[in-house]
Structures are given as C-alpha cells and as structure tokens.
C-alpha cells in the first residue's frame with residue numbers, strides 16, 4: 778500500500794489509476810509550493826473524488842519567497858515557449874523540488890501508517906532538473922529506507938517508461954485525460970506552446986491515442 782505524490786498532471790494521474798486498480802492506494806498527497814499552474818490541484822481533487830481516494834494538499838506556498846526566481850512560482854518571470862532545452866527550461870526549476878515533495882510525502886506516509894511512497898518519475902524526465910536524475914531517486918530510496926523505525930519503500934513504476942507509454946497505460950486504465958493538467962503557464966486552457974505542452978502533445982501522437990486537450994495555440 779502506498780501514498781501517492783499526486784499533482785493532477787498526466788503522469789501522476791495514470792499512476793493514481795494504476796495503484797487504485799491494484800488496490801494499493803492509501804491516499805494521494807499534492808504539494809502546493811506556490812506554483813502558478815494551481816489548476817492542476819483542482820483536477821487532482823476531482824480525480825481522487827471519482828476514485829474514492831483520500832486527497833490532501835500540503836500547502837507550503839508560504840515558503841515561496843525562499844525559493845528564489847523560478848518562472849513556475851514567480852509571476853513576474855514568463856514561462857519560456859518551445860521544446861525543453863537546458864537554456865529555456867532553467868528558469869522553471871524550483872530548487873530541490875523532488876526532495877522537498879518526497880520528504881513531505883514520507884512524513885505523511887509514516888503518519889498514516891503507509892509503508893510506501895509512490896511517484897511518477899519516468900524515463901523522459903529531464904536532465905535539466907537535477908532532482909529528476911535516476912541517481913537522485915536511487916539515493917532518496919536509500920534515505921527513505923532509513924528515515925523511520927521501519928523502512929519506507931520508494932515506488933517508481935514508470936521509471937522505465939516513456940510519456941507515450943504512460944498515455945497508453947492511462948488509456949487502458951480508463952483515465953479521463955481531459956481532467957489532467959500539464960501546462961506550466963496556468964490559465965484556463967493549455968497554452969500548447971510551452972515545453973510541457975509540447976511534450977504532452979507529442980506523447981499522445983506517439984501513443985496513437987486521441988488527445989482530448991484543448992490547446993490555446
């Protein structure tokens with residue numbers, strides 16, 4: 778049984794459905810770190826309600842001023858358009874985000890008596906985000922084993938999968954992709970032009986699955 782780190786994004790929604798289908802979901806935890814795309818949290822709540830999974834939000838938005846200049850949290854910096862590449866995506870890094878989220882989720886898992894934390898890291902996660910490297914996740918898995926009297930297991934079932942593989946799995950599991958959010962810019966519709974929107978579009982194309990997302994551009 779696992780506590781799922783759940784943002785309301787495409788990957789973590791498929792993870793939620795997968796664990797529910799296996800009867801392995803203890804709960805879902807979103808971390809509100811002051812991201813401008815807070816709409817994803819609405820979708821997260823909606824999907825958990827549908828599936829009957831307890832949903833909680835860890836609100837650490839009060840820490841936002843400490844995170845420095847990142848376009849994901851600071852509305853005075855614009856999110857770059859175009860494909861992911863090191864130069865245009867550097868401004869979207871929230872420093873050490875995955876360690877913060879894993880740490881909070883491990884604490885919550887311990888508090889609710891869950892033995893595992895699951896998150897949706899996949900093979901396409903970008904080297905521009907140092908805390909998306911497999912070596913980082915391996916090290917965190919080691920830390921989670923040691924952070925409590927009994928080991929907490931870190932589950933990463935998508936680590937060998939591409940985003941297109943995840944879309945295919947989600948389609949098999951009956952995920953309503955229109956209730957998932959990817960765009961880093963926020964707003965009411967996906968922009969269609971930022972790095973994560975481009976990646977989302979490509980994943981549906983490669984998977985051969987109809988994309989129900991309404992893109993603004």
Ligand SMILES: [Zn+2]
Nearest residue numbers: 960968971974
């Ligand atoms: Zn976008």
